[in-house]
Amino acid sequence: MINNNTYFQIELTARRIRQYGQNILKSQGIDITIEQWLVLNVINENESTNQIDIGEKLVKDKPTISRMVNHLEKKGFITKTPSSTDSRKVELNISKKGKAMINNLYPTIETIRFKGLNELSEKEKESIENILKKIQKNLDS
Template identity: 30%
Template sequence: MIKSKLEPFNLAPEQNLIMMLLWEKDGLSQNQLVEKLDKDKTNIARMASSLEKKGFIKRSSCPNDRRSVKLFLTECGKKLGKEILPITEEFNEIVCEGISEEELLQLERLLNKMKENVQTSF
């Protein structure tokens, strides 16, 4: 459902995760995105490159650490947020319908436990 809703905006669901974080806090580094999304550096770099080609973000090297790259929204990327955020809010309302806040917190705790189990097993 979300893929079809994002398609007219030339945005893949995984790319949308990066954009969501940047709409929340512009200027995150690629390393911060790696940590927050639990993705490998190569995937984040590839998605950032694609988003930059689409004109949604601009990558900038940090002056004090050349290895670190920060991502900033362009005007086009900021405008996109005004269109995408209502779509993601609607999606969240649909998938969470009939689920209490307490149940959502429990689900988050359980998923985190499962993630930890996988990380400690490999």
């Protein structure tokens, strides 16, 4: 019964995508998770961002984002600096090492992202995207 549930299929697909991606990164000896990559990419695209903004963009809770940010900082991929406008916040920026990681990994990440879509037509890809956006919109209200 559960296998015929649309939400279960969406979640299963998302998990398989993450698992496939993690296996590719691991096979290449890359010490970063797919989730950490997403955080790193958001920081790279949004200079001087903060953990709250990252959590909103990735729909992740504060403890999860905090844990990933701490790991990325320990690995030297990002830097934390006190916010100039709010003493309770820190600004997150990409480091040179983080920028190099992004540049080196981008082709691999693109391969991972599009593996599952390889045999779909452009029309099918567009339909999936539209359906997923409608589901997200329905859940926003």
